[in-house]
Amino acid sequence: MAGEVEKLDENEWWSRIQQLKQGSQQELIIKRNFGRDGQNTLANMAQNQGLYFHAYNKGKALVFSKVPLPDYRADLDERHGSTQNEIKMSTETERRVVNLLARSKDTSTQSSSTSTFTRAEKQPLSSMPISRSESSSSFDTMKEKFSSELRELQNSKKASLSAKAMLAFREKLPAYKLKDEFLKAVADNQVLVVSGETGCGKTTQLPQFILEQEIEHLRGADCSIICTQPRRISAISVAARIASERGESLGETVGYQIRLEAKRSERTRLLFCTTGVLLRRLVQEPDLAGVSHLLVDEIHERGINEDFLIIILRDLLPRRPDLRLILMSATLNADLFSRYFGNAPVIHIPGFTFPVAELFLEDILEKTRYKIKPEFDNYQGNSRRRRRQPSAKSDPLTEMFEDVDVDIQYKNYSLPTRQSLEAWAGGQLDLGLVEATIEHICRHEGDGAILVFLTGWDEISKLLEKIKVNTYLGNSSKFLVLPLHGSMPTVNQREIFDRPPSNMRQIVLATNIAESSITIDDVVYVIDCGKAKETSYDALNKLACLLPSWISKASAHQRRGRAGRVQPGECYRLYPKVLHDAMPQYQLPEILRTPLQELCLNIKSLQLGAIAAFLAKALQPPDPLSVKNAIEILKTIGALDDTEELTALGRHLCKLPLDPNIGKMLLMGSIFQCLDPALTIAAALAHRDPFVLPINRKEEADAVKRSFAGDSCSDHIALLKAFEAWKGAKRSGRERAFCWENFLSPITLQMMDDMRNQFLDLLSDIGFVNKSKGAKAYNHYGDDMEMICAVLCAGLYPNVIQCKRRGKRTAFYSKDVGKVDIHPSSVNAGVHLFPLPYMIYSDKVKTSSIYIRDSTNISDYALLLFGGSLMPSKSGEGIEMLGGYLHFSAPVSTLHLIQRLRGELDKLLQRKIEVPALDVLSEGIDVVAAAVELLHSQNVYQ
DNA sequence: GTCAAAGGC
Numbered sequence: 001m002a003g004e005v006e007k008l009d010e011n012e013w014w015s016r017i018q019q020l021k022q023g024s025q026q027e028l029i030i031k032r033n034f035g036r037d038g039q040n041t042l043a044n045m046a047q048n049q050g051l052y053f054h055a056y057n058k059g060k061a062l063v064f065s066k067v068p069l070p071d072y073r074a075d076l077d078e079r080h081g082s083t084q085n086e087i088k089m090s091t092e093t094e095r096r097v098v099n100l101l102a103r104s105k106d107t108s109t110q111s112s113s114t115s116t117f118t119r120a121e122k123q124p125l126s127s128m129p130i131s132r133s134e135s136s137s138s139f140d141t142m143k144e145k146f147s148s149e150l151r152e153l154q155n156s157k158k159a160s161l162s163a164k165a166m167l168a169f170r171e172k173l174p175a176y177k178l179k180d181e182f183l184k185a186v187a188d189n190q191v192l193v194v195s196g197e198t199g200c201g202k203t204t205q206l207p208q209f210i211l212e213q214e215i216e217h218l219r220g221a222d223c224s225i226i227c228t229q230p231r232r233i234s235a236i237s238v239a240a241r242i243a244s245e246r247g248e249s250l251g252e253t254v255g256y257q258i259r260l261e262a263k264r265s266e267r268t269r270l271l272f273c274t275t276g277v278l279l280r281r282l283v284q285e286p287d288l289a290g291v292s293h294l295l296v297d298e299i300h301e302r303g304i305n306e307d308f309l310i311i312i313l314r315d316l317l318p319r320r321p322d323l324r325l326i327l328m329s330a331t332l333n334a335d336l337f338s339r340y341f342g343n344a345p346v347i348h349i350p351g352f353t354f355p356v357a358e359l360f361l362e363d364i365l366e367k368t369r370y371k372i373k374p375e376f377d378n379y380q381g382n383s384r385r386r387r388r389q390p391s392a393k394s395d396p397l398t399e400m401f402e403d404v405d406v407d408i409q410y411k412n413y414s415l416p417t418r419q420s421l422e423a424w425a426g427g428q429l430d431l432g433l434v435e436a437t438i439e440h441i442c443r444h445e446g447d448g449a450i451l452v453f454l455t456g457w458d459e460i461s462k463l464l465e466k467i468k469v470n471t472y473l474g475n476s477s478k479f480l481v482l483p484l485h486g487s488m489p490t491v492n493q494r495e496i497f498d499r500p501p502s503n504m505r506q507i508v509l510a511t512n513i514a515e516s517s518i519t520i521d522d523v524v525y526v527i528d529c530g531k532a533k534e535t536s537y538d539a540l541n542k543l544a545c546l547l548p549s550w551i552s553k554a555s556a557h558q559r560r561g562r563a564g565r566v567q568p569g570e571c572y573r574l575y576p577k578v579l580h581d582a583m584p585q586y587q588l589p590e591i592l593r594t595p596l597q598e599l600c601l602n603i604k605s606l607q608l609g610a611i612a613a614f615l616a617k618a619l620q621p622p623d624p625l626s627v628k629n630a631i632e633i634l635k636t637i638g639a640l641d642d643t644e645e646l647t648a649l650g651r652h653l654c655k656l657p658l659d660p661n662i663g664k665m666l667l668m669g670s671i672f673q674c675l676d677p678a679l680t681i682a683a684a685l686a687h688r689d690p691f692v693l694p695i696n697r698k699e700e701a702d703a704v705k706r707s708f709a710g711d712s713c714s715d716h717i718a719l720l721k722a723f724e725a726w727k728g729a730k731r732s733g734r735e736r737a738f739c740w741e742n743f744l745s746p747i748t749l750q751m752m753d754d755m756r757n758q759f760l761d762l763l764s765d766i767g768f769v770n771k772s773k774g775a776k777a778y779n780h781y782g783d784d785m786e787m788i789c790a791v792l793c794a795g796l797y798p799n800v801i802q803c804k805r806r807g808k809r810t811a812f813y814s815k816d817v818g819k820v821d822i823h824p825s826s827v828n829a830g831v832h833l834f835p836l837p838y839m840i841y842s843d844k845v846k847t848s849s850i851y852i853r854d855s856t857n858i859s860d861y862a863l864l865l866f867g868g869s870l871m872p873s874k875s876g877e878g879i880e881m882l883g884g885y886l887h888f889s890a891p892v893s894t895l896h897l898i899q900r901l902r903g904e905l906d907k908l909l910q911r912k913i914e915v916p917a918l919d920v921l922s923e924g925i926d927v928v929a930a931a932v933e934l935l936h937s938q939n940v941y942q
Numbered sequence: 943g944t945c946a947a948a949g950g951c
Contacts, residue, residue: 657950
């Protein structure tokens with residue numbers, strides 16, 4: 001059935017596609033011989049031509065067809081055929097299941113009545129009319145009274161002595177000098193873009209100017225100013241700063257609101273919140289009724305939430321002519337936002353930082369006399385050969401430098417420097433160079449902390465080791481070296497913020513976390529390796545990647561700025577100046593680098609119309625193929641129907657602040673009586689891994705995690721058991737010791753606990769849980785490992801891989817990308833044989849290989865009963881799933897029994913989703929018991 | 943054989 005595979009050049013494809021359209025041929029199969037960007041364009045254009053497109057075998061075979069294509073075709077897959085899994089059910093099990101099914105009530109007659117419910121639910125999600133009509137005269141009087149009260153209070157605070165000192169401080173900020181110009185621009189324009197460097201005071205002053213003016217003009221009661229921040233910590237700290245500048249306590253006129261935490265009151269007029277909080281609020285208030293001014297801060301960071309918000313706001317402005325929108329950005333790309341909003345005026349505020357001297361690789365080599373040794377695999381000494389054979393990993397920027405003629409470009413530099421530049425390989429960071437640079441600063445430059453930007457855990461750990469054995473830097477009475485990484489326990493410690501003893505120099509080895517999330521005050525020297533690990537999304541292979549790459553000029557600028565906060569500083573850049581000049585201006589916005597299913601669900605939830613059309617309005621619209629993939633997943637998990645409308649399940653998922661798969665897992669847990677485990681696992685997957693990665697005691701940490709997993713072959717169970725043990729330790733008052741001994745982060749665990757409560761509230765809001773019944777009513781199978789794994793399967797599907805025996809080991813295969821590996825941090829890493837034939841996972845990412853980060857070993861029955869829909873296989877003798885990728889064979893009676901049970905389960909589930917209050921235990925006890933019976937009689941894995 | 947960073951009514 002496969003047509004002949006053709007090799008085509010990129011410039012031939014268009015005419016061949018035209019031929020396909022006009023001729024009698026059914027399909028065209030192209031073997032890829034060009035880059036991925038070309039493929040995506042090709043795929044999109046072919047689809048515009050009305051042809052179906054699918055990529056097979058890691059995108060090596062591209063198929064265009066006049067008929068819809070299956071998403072798996074063994075004939076085009078060179079990697080492996082998918083194996084049949086033979087299901088052997090014992091007669092005893094079969095008899096029990098048949099009996100249980102016979103006892104179960106026939107639920108099919110009742111399900112028809114639910115359709116009316118579905119239709120009623122399709123009406124707008126919420127309509128909360130603001131009852132302006134009620135504004136009786138007494139209401140107006142109250143507001144007037146409140147407005148003048150606010151003004152009196154503001155004036156009395158201003159008069160106080162401390163306020164005068166505070167004002168003197170504020171007046172020194174660059175933003176203060178533009179106060180009048182800013183307020184006039186806000187009054188005259190609906191949209192305003194403000195650009196300003198760090199330290200200019202825009203975040204603390206501009207919202208405050210508006211607040212002061214509104215109160216002064218007796219509009220205090222009517223105004224509601226919102227300022228969004230991308231991070232929780234900045235929302236709190238900025239709000240606290242402004243409250244103190246106004247001489248008030250936090251939560252009076254100035255407050256904040258972040259997830260699970262708020263300090264605000266009836267009197268709050270200026271609210272700082274995370275962008276996510278505002279997006280959630282938009283579901284209830286699509287017009288932001290009642291908001292007078294909205295400031296969106298840090299938009300230059302181009303986070304997915306901010307980019308999403310901006311599309312919504314541009315559509316909203318005509319409906320809210322009285323709303324004022326102020327976009328705040330770093331200097332570099334303010335014009336981009338101005339153009340997006342119809343050339344909105346831009347105000348620029350100069351920054352206030354100390355000058356930072358810049359040194360590039362060539363200067364550093366000259367100063368340190370460090371000698372770069374040629375790379376082994378790349379080298380045989382002669383530079384011409386190096387140029388002709390660039391290492392496979394090298395990127396365009398590094399290649400660009402390989403073409404530079406060092407002797408000409410650097411003729412004013414010494415010979416050793418030129419030789420080192422010749423040997424420099426941008427593909428790999430030279431830690432010896434970093435060490436030499438640190439030592440140079442410590443020996444020859446003045447006092448002050450050193451901040452080193454590295455890409456990840458491994459580099460931090462190795463450099464730490466190098467410093468420890470360095471004869472000069474290893475002196476722990478003179479140098480305080482601190483690793484700073486999001487998953488290291490030190491992040492939660494205060495050491496980094498405490499000033500070191502005066503005779504010690506602090507050296508911080510950090511990831512990007514120190515670029516914007518954590519500020520270390522007394523940094524004078526920054527060493528920048530020029531790289532960061534960055535996610536990207538390969539739409540063709542439906543694969544997320546996390547690879548080190550060169551940072552943008554904007555990031556490099558931000559890193560440099562970290563040296564000039566307290567006094568003039570120095571920035572040592574471990575890459576040549578010509579490379580810096582060739583860096584991209586900005587990083588690709590997050591919306592172009594991430595899987596989009598959650599965003600797509602939010603678009604439907606906010607009723608913003610067709611997904612693709614909406615996203616096409618973005619500042620930089622995502623690849624249509626990425627959008628298509630996201631919609632495809634939402635359809636597979638049953639959140640969207642064929643017309644891209646929300647299903648009943650989809651509407652429930654909208655209410656949960658979770659990735660749709662994790663949300664579904666949570667709903668399934670509540671339905672199938674594993675509520676507590678589902679809450680815990682959902683919280684961990686949505687937030688972050690509570691296991692920390694200590695730098696010295698990695699093996700111990702690994703062993704602890706494995707002991708939590710027991711023999712479950714599941715990272716998810718390890719999370720669950722760790723959380724439960726923490727709860728126990730907390731009850732007995734030994735939380736701290738417990739966390740320390742078990743390499744767990746108390747902050748993360750506490751956050752998980754709070755999130756569990758939020759999820760429980762939300763499940764109660766949508767009717768799945770009746771809190772008054774107590775936890776016991778929803779945890780009948782809370783200790784049943786097979787049932788918990790089945791719930792994981794129900795939620796995380798189609799994230800499933802096959803485990804196949806290869807001699808004494810097991811190999812793993814996924815439908816989209818073929819062979820994958822278990823991530824070495826998983827409890828399943830290094831295990832050679834597994835009791836069950838599949839793994840379900842929530843995170844697959846390409847780094848040095850394609851890794852499944854967290855996995856749970858599951859049975860055929862878990863997949864058959866809780867996975868994707870069952871299709872009769874083409875041969876007619878079995879069942880297929882996942883577009884033909886998974887095959888199951890069994891005697892006809894077994895197949896029928898499984899299909900019948902699956903049918904009953906689906907019916908029960910559908911009714912429960914449409915009528916959430918339905919009691920599954922009383923309505924479907926026998927069907928669920930039959931499922932449990934099968935799950936417990938696990939097939940022997942061959 | 944490995945672990946960038948953020949975020950949610």
